[in-house]
Amino acid sequence: MTDIFEALAAPARRAIMDALHQRDDQTLFELVGRLMNDHDLPLTRQAVSQHLHVLEGAGLVITRREGRYKYHSLDTQPLSAVTRRWNTKETS
Amino acid sequence: MTDIFEALAAPARRAIMDALHQRDDQTLFELVGRLMNDHDLPLTRQAVSQHLHVLEGAGLVITRREGRYKYHSLDTQPLSAVTRRWNTKETS
DNA sequence: CTTGCACGCAAGCGGTTACTTGCCTATTGT
DNA sequence: ACAATAGGCAAGTAACCGCTTGCGTGCAAG
Numbered sequence: 635m636t637d638i639f640e641a642l643a644a645p646a647r648r649a650i651m652d653a654l655h656q657r658d659d660q661t662l663f664e665l666v667g668r669l670m671n672d673h674d675l676p677l678t679r680q681a682v683s684q685h686l687h688v689l690e691g692a693g694l695v696i697t698r699r700e701g702r703y704k705y706h707s708l709d710t711q712p713l714s715a716v717t718r719r720w721n722t723k724e725t726s
Numbered sequence: 727m728t729d730i731f732e733a734l735a736a737p738a739r740r741a742i743m744d745a746l747h748q749r750d751d752q753t754l755f756e757l758v759g760r761l762m763n764d765h766d767l768p769l770t771r772q773a774v775s776q777h778l779h780v781l782e783g784a785g786l787v788i789t790r791r792e793g794r795y796k797y798h799s800l801d802t803q804p805l806s807a808v809t810r811r812w813n814t815k816e817t818s
Numbered sequence: 819c820t821t822g823c824a825c826g827c828a829a830g831c832g833g834t835t836a837c838t839t840g841c842c843t844a845t846t847g848t
Numbered sequence: 849a850c851a852a853t854a855g856g857c858a859a860g861t862a863a864c865c866g867c868t869t870g871c872g873t874g875c876a877a878g
Binding site: 661662663679680683687701702703704 | 823824825826
Binding site for chain 3: 736738769773794
């Protein structure tokens, strides 16, 4: 759970999360093209790849191998636990 | 909202959040003493002070001046918005 | 079997960040 | 008034992080 905050600290990684939130099961190149069009983030392929590895290590992104393609999807379960860490008293 | 992730990325800052979660309205020196006893983080006064400023800037900690004392408390409202960013579909 | 595509690995570089060090201000107590 | 306490400000340093660069691997198509 510690890695979640560090993973989401980088703006580029949050942009990737947003891109995956719009549509799941995206490959690396799909994400690269999307991040160059939607946002003005000049992220190269290797940069996105490294970010995806960080997000995957934090448990926020799950991957699925299919031939030479690797599809990425969100896993929002860890985020729910994040909020409950300091929100034990007030919830409304 | 961007600053929230960067603020919580540092483990020392999360430890401060935990200390404030145990008890609100703590001064700087109270937090320093608590962080030296509870955890094994050798945080100096200036380090904790800087971390508190970051947390305050992120809106996670609210302060209250009283004479020469400055009491710090948690504000967990921003954290609720954090989770809802990517949890629009599943909530249970 | 060769060519191209999707992706992985690893070293290196520049900017950021956490922490220290030193000094300063303001409020309280005697 | 003087000393002590609670906290603030700013510069300097070392480590970390994001990104690049270059090359390597495996799958797929002709």
